[in-house]
Amino acid sequence: MCSVRTLVHVLCLTITAAQVSNGLSFSVNNYTRVRRETSCPEDLPFALPSFPCNSGECVDGSYECNGHKDCKDGSDETDACKRIQCASFLFTCNYGACIKKELQCNGVSDCADNSDESSCPKANEIVNVCTDNEFRCSSGQCINKQFKCDGKADCIDQTDEIKATCFDVECPGTKYKCDYGACTVQNAECNGVVDCFDGSDEAPSLCTINAAPGQPPPSQPPPTPRPPSAAPGSCVLPAHPGSGHWSIFGVGNTLSPGSVVTQGTILNVECDQGHQLDGNNALYCRGGEWSANVGRCQKVCPVRNSTPNLNVTCIYQNRQTQNCTEAIDGTLAKFKCASFYEDFGLNKKPVHICHDGNWDQREPKCEPVCGQKTVEATPLIIEGTNVTKGEYPWQVALYRKSDKALICGGSLLNQRVILTAAHCVTDQYAELLSKENYFVAVGKYYNKHDDKRDTEAQFSELHSMHISEEYRGDKQNYLGDIAILVTVKVFTLSRRVQPVCLDAGLNFNIARNEIGYVTGWGFTVENSAPSDVLKELKVPAVDTSQCRSELPEDYDIYLTHDKMCAGYIDKGTSVCRGDSGGGLVFKHDGRYWITGIVSIAPTSPENVSGCDSSKYGLYTKVSNYVNSFILKMLAKYKTFA
Numbered sequence: 001m002c003s004v005r006t007l008v009h010v011l012c013l014t015i016t017a018a019q020v021s022n023g024l025s026f027s028v029n030n031y032t033r034v035r036r037e038t039s040c041p042e043d044l045p046f047a048l049p050s051f052p053c054n055s056g057e058c059v060d061g062s063y064e065c066n067g068h069k070d071c072k073d074g075s076d077e078t079d080a081c082k083r084i085q086c087a088s089f090l091f092t093c094n095y096g097a098c099i100k101k102e103l104q105c106n107g108v109s110d111c112a113d114n115s116d117e118s119s120c121p122k123a124n125e126i127v128n129v130c131t132d133n134e135f136r137c138s139s140g141q142c143i144n145k146q147f148k149c150d151g152k153a154d155c156i157d158q159t160d161e162i163k164a165t166c167f168d169v170e171c172p173g174t175k176y177k178c179d180y181g182a183c184t185v186q187n188a189e190c191n192g193v194v195d196c197f198d199g200s201d202e203a204p205s206l207c208t209i210n211a212a213p214g215q216p217p218p219s220q221p222p223p224t225p226r227p228p229s230a231a232p233g234s235c236v237l238p239a240h241p242g243s244g245h246w247s248i249f250g251v252g253n254t255l256s257p258g259s260v261v262t263q264g265t266i267l268n269v270e271c272d273q274g275h276q277l278d279g280n281n282a283l284y285c286r287g288g289e290w291s292a293n294v295g296r297c298q299k300v301c302p303v304r305n306s307t308p309n310l311n312v313t314c315i316y317q318n319r320q321t322q323n324c325t326e327a328i329d330g331t332l333a334k335f336k337c338a339s340f341y342e343d344f345g346l347n348k349k350p351v352h353i354c355h356d357g358n359w360d361q362r363e364p365k366c367e368p369v370c371g372q373k374t375v376e377a378t379p380l381i382i383e384g385t386n387v388t389k390g391e392y393p394w395q396v397a398l399y400r401k402s403d404k405a406l407i408c409g410g411s412l413l414n415q416r417v418i419l420t421a422a423h424c425v426t427d428q429y430a431e432l433l434s435k436e437n438y439f440v441a442v443g444k445y446y447n448k449h450d451d452k453r454d455t456e457a458q459f460s461e462l463h464s465m466h467i468s469e470e471y472r473g474d475k476q477n478y479l480g481d482i483a484i485l486v487t488v489k490v491f492t493l494s495r496r497v498q499p500v501c502l503d504a505g506l507n508f509n510i511a512r513n514e515i516g517y518v519t520g521w522g523f524t525v526e527n528s529a530p531s532d533v534l535k536e537l538k539v540p541a542v543d544t545s546q547c548r549s550e551l552p553e554d555y556d557i558y559l560t561h562d563k564m565c566a567g568y569i570d571k572g573t574s575v576c577r578g579d580s581g582g583g584l585v586f587k588h589d590g591r592y593w594i595t596g597i598v599s600i601a602p603t604s605p606e607n608v609s610g611c612d613s614s615k616y617g618l619y620t621k622v623s624n625y626v627n628s629f630i631l632k633m634l635a636k637y638k639t640f641a
Contacts, residue, residue, distance in 0.1 A: 299357030
């Protein structure tokens with residue numbers, strides 16, 4: 001036994017009202033079907049007034065024109081159904097019945113005349129491909145576009161003259177617009193001829209009102225008698241929401257807005273794809289009124305989800321949630337980058353607004369903070385100064401696996417990509433050595449790989465190594481001395497681990513004598529041992545012509561077009577072994593930008609294996625390889641969201 005006092009009980013009442021094979025009920029017949037001379041008792045437990053079959057039996061009125069023959073003689077599914085206009089989201093059988101659109105071409109006859117399966121492409125059948133000047137009917141038939149929405153059905157399945165096809169058609173002033181959207185002759189209204197496919201130009205409600213005084217209206221079909229008065233507590237079905245529709249709970253939907261349904265009926269309101277309902281998705285009829293008005297279907301803005309690097313908070317009408325998955329007009333999205341990540345746009349506008357399906361700002365992109373010293377330094381590298389821990393968080397140490405010796409430096413470009421020198425990872429023939437020979441560390445301050453004082457160091461094997469196509473080693477005077485190392489591990493950003501900035505747009509030019517900074521664990525005194533701690537060397541940029549004139553004899557051949565010169569003459573400071581591959585950075589706009597890679601330096605006249613601290617160092621110019629090499633690797637091994 002069901003009561004209408006609660007929504008749960010109302011569900012019970014509705015579900016027991018009617019169930020049909022194709023999931024549809026409540027036919028569009030309350031105001032449109034012609035009553036038969038035979039009648040049925042009014043106390044039958046049907047959702048709608050009962051339908052009298054020609055055979056004399058009575059069936060639920062909601063079963064008429066639903067595609068399934070519920071009368072034994074099939075009199076509930078005849079051409080009389082053609083007076084029904086099916087909703088745009090339903091399929092119209094040839095004889096007029098309405099079924100769910102998804103039932104078309106499902107291999108099962110859901111229309112009583114099988115018209116839902118008659119025009120379907122057969123297995124292995126080639127479906128027509130319509131030209132740009134043709135309209136494709138739902139059946140696959142192609143017709144001239146001029147015949148679409150002209151008031152006359154040219155598609156066999158009539159889909160050229162339905163609301164779903166014609167609702168957004170704009171009619172010129174010389175045309176009459178039918179209710180379902182088609183454009184027909186200008187004088188169509190009440191001219192005694194049905195010019196609109198749905199007959200809306202000759203609707204009795206329209207033509208009776210517009211008839212001239214004293215003149216009878218144009219000849220019309222016999223008026224459709226109204227059904228018996230609605231049962232107490234009945235409700236009138238509301239209009240469908242724009243970009244959405246309602247359906248009747250438990251039995252589907254073939255009724256049109258304006259039809260009457262019994263107390264206890266429940267409507268499920270749904271929006272089209274790309275839209276979200278602003279309102280209740282369930283309405284129920286009680287005491288002649290719906291529990292609420294039909295809400296609006298609003299366009300949904302693109303999803304904005306939190307990532308490990310970005311936190312998203314969504315706010316709508318003082319309700320706050322994580323992520324914005326179904327944001328509609330008026331929704332606010334608050335964004336905040338995680339620590340050690342940034343998006344300059346968010347600094348100016350951290351809150352975005354959803355309007356008409358679009359956000360008012362681009363999607364945030366939190367990238368790693370680059371080129372910032374995280375600690376202040378106290379007052380490589382020969383005669384260089386000690387660095388404070390974390391002062392150069394992009395510094396990378398490249399170790400040889402066999403003896404755990406530190407052999408080169410490098411610069412972190414993102415959480416997996418490292419920039420270094422090609423000669424660090426190649427043999428005497430300029431061939432790449434095996435990646436298995438090496439491992440790398442970030443967040444290091446001390447030279448020794450396992451120094452316990454490096455509490456925030458991170459280590460990784462190498463996934464791959466890449467060198468410039470130009471590199472031939474000494475044969476071509478170390479032209480193209482640049483390499484990219486890709487780690488297996490994705491490093492975690494912290495105060496001690498952050499990337500250096502890359503001038504991807506090539507916006508900065510280095511001025512003569514502008515001071516740059518090099519860091520490394522290289523030899524601190526000529527012919528001595530490498531530094532135990534990370535050191536810094538300040539070097540001025542040197543003009544190419546000046547550099548060439550002051551380089552040692554036979555050394556200027558290494559000043560190739562992709563090299564830059566930096567350092568001092570006779571000051572006892574220079575890069576040395578162990579510093580190779582490290583970055584030469586310059587400060588712009590408060591950040592440090594990778595400009596050069598330590599490549600080669602003159603040898604000491606006293607020791608051919610030592611370094612000459614009185615000469616300039618040569619650095620591979622990063623700008624020469626940004627577009628052709630570096631950006632391609634960064635795109636391939638991008639790690640941030």
